[in-house]
Amino acid sequence: MAELLQVTGLCKSYPAAGPWFRRRRAVAVDDVSLSVARGRTLGLVGESGSGKSTLGRCILGLTRPERGSVLFDGTEVQDLSGKARSEFRRRVQPVFQDPWGSLDPRWPVGRSVREALDCFGIGTPRDRAARVRDLFDRVGLDPALAHRRPDTLSGGQRQRVAIAAALASEPDLIIADEPVSALDMSVQAQILNLFMDLQSDLGVAAIFITHDLGVVEHVSDAVAVMYRGRLVETGDTDQVMGAPRHDYTRTLLAAIPRPRHLA
């Protein structure tokens, strides 16, 4: 199978508030199917609360879906255990939205980048130190910053650290959940460019979760639009952006601010 990741009929709901005898479940992901090929980027778009983050967590194996399957490299993720599960974890890494919450405030950032190497037992301790320096270089950070704590770094620097941490275990798929929406516009562009450079250098596939179609247009090969837990439209980026079929996609597109003389 050519697809790296194949999600079929995925459902996930959470218990909603209310008395136990008539407690409803809030459906976060409703019968979602999508796929990502090796080295390709899928943009997953939707407003907040549309279930895109939950979908991301299900794919990462951090939340258990109720129904449906997640095939990674041809293997069902939910059935993995022991060594195979650990190997899956190594190959699929997250980058989170908030660079304030994604790094342990008590840890020097170098240790956060090194965490995956230590946990997966990659290389000797000496190799790991060298690898952390490499990774800092790769994401455009001075390796001397490795000893600093997150609260002494800027938002952009932290997000670079978070990307370095995700790349540490040489993953095949990165799930980036709103990785730039907490950053300033100018920093957003830098991080997006870094992300694309790294992807083309390393051949990593990615799911880029965002509410911003403008960002998706910039980074992804294909787009999946989510609305209230369902996928309403999927397709190549050009096709979806050029000729959206679903009303909701048109609404999202209309929300992208564009200079008037270009419209």
Next chain:
Amino acid sequence: MSAAVEIRARRGRRNPALIVGLALLGLLGGIAVFAPYLAPFDPESYDIQQIMGAPSWTHPFGSDVLGRDVMSRIFHGLRVSLLVSLSAVAASLLVAVPLGLLAGYFGSWVDSAISRFLDMILVLPAMLLAITFIAILGPGSAVAALAIAVIYLPILARVMRTSTLVVTRNDYVLGARARGASHLRVIVGHVAPNALGPVIVQASVLSAFAMQLEAGLSFLGLGTQPPTPSLGGMLSDGRDVLTVAPWVEIFPGLAIMAAVLAFTFIGAGLREAFDPAGVSE
């Protein structure tokens, strides 16, 4: 304690409550530790010449109904009272911190089981619980410490659970799982260090109440047993002679007050440093 020292170094100048509290506790702790060397007299030896003797140069705090030197007894009493209350709080923390971590981190049925168990202890009035323990195990310092530890267990565990819930919601916890860290590694490496602040604050505040509880139990004759001096026991001795020899009552009372004040100041100072949001309140 090392955390407290670090905080003092960092915020010392802006945290007078912590400095005053630590200084006072240091003084009282020093007296307690070195009581056998500092006390001018044997706390348990009688001097018939000195029955209810007023404060003087040889007996600065006077002497009690049996002619024992009040200052020497306070020094030794502090030793017992501090030991009982601090070991009670430490023992309580030792159980409460892991329980709170497990409940807050794993949630679902683990949380329900632990929380219901803690509620069972919490519904019993503190003094009743203490007296029940003493009724079963007999009076004594160790039983008083055990009773205090059990009384504090649900309070400390709940604070730990709450801060664990808050910390566990951070993406770095989820991220650590994705980076291959085991639950144990995530709890020890990420969750516990970031969630301990409020429970340390709460523990120092409760140490103040532990001093009072210990004194109360000893006053009722349920804690430290005579002739071993304890601050609560001395209050009980002095009660009958309050009008004729007030120093027998006043000085142990002041010692309890100083210890409670020290822990309260430390608690307030640590709260400012560790837990400005007030999770432990």
